[in-house]
Amino acid sequence: MNPIDRIFALFQEKGQGAYFGEPVTQTEHALQCAHLAEQSRAGSDQIAAALLHDIGHLLHGLPEDIAEQGIDGRHEEGGAAWLERYFPSAVVDAVRLHVAAKRYLCAVEPAYAAALSPASQRSLELQGGPMSTEEVRAFERKPNFRSAVAVRRWDDAAKVPGLAVPGLEHYRRHLQAVLIQREPA
Numbered sequence: 722m723n724p725i726d727r728i729f730a731l732f733q734e735k736g737q738g739a740y741f742g743e744p745v746t747q748t749e750h751a752l753q754c755a756h757l758a759e760q761s762r763a764g765s766d767q768i769a770a771a772l773l774h775d776i777g778h779l780l781h782g783l784p785e786d787i788a789e790q791g792i793d794g795r796h797e798e799g800g801a802a803w804l805e806r807y808f809p810s811a812v813v814d815a816v817r818l819h820v821a822a823k824r825y826l827c828a829v830e831p832a833y834a835a836a837l838s839p840a841s842q843r844s845l846e847l848q849g850g851p852m853s854t855e856e857v858r859a860f861e862r863k864p865n866f867r868s869a870v871a872v873r874r875w876d877d878a879a880k881v882p883g884l885a886v887p888g889l890e891h892y893r894r895h896l897q898a899v900l901i902q903r904e905p906a
């Protein structure tokens with residue numbers, strides 16, 4: 722099966738679970754996030770990252786209340802490691818860094834931290850809390866950190882119950898545009 726079909730199948734099979742204490746499913750959350758990226762006139766790499774940023778949750782199959790159980794599933798690492806097989810670093814870095822981007826924004830924008838949803842504030846503690854000054858500097862040296870910050874802002878906004886947005890197929894051309902085309906073995 723080609724990687725895009727596998728990804729869509731994963732959403733269809735596992736995306737109906739609630740998105741970690743938020744009033745949307747995993748698939749609704751991903752679709753809203755990608756829609757916000759597209760509305761911001763982002764490129765296909767950022768739209769793909771927005772759609773796929775939480776794919777690690779679907780790959781893990783962890784229970785939806787893990788943050789309440791005090792577990793950090795490290796979904797960004799699992800998702801990035803899987804995506805690396807099919808997508809370039811512009812996509813993968815934004816996925817890998819989207820949790821760090823939350824810690825970054827909490828450090829550089831006090832208003833950002835205050836506006837996080839209760840579930841997101843709970844998971845922030847598990848993720849290490851706001852970054853220190855040294856961590857902020859190190860983060861700003863990472864490739865594609867701005868892209869991760871952009872994905873993070875769409876991520877935070879992509880939690881609107883019942884919002885009508887385009888479906889998975891709408892994003893096939895964006896995924897196709899950035900997919901790494903390998904020579905057939």
Ligand SMILES: [Fe+2]
Nearest residue numbers: 750774775876
């Ligand atoms: Fe998310």
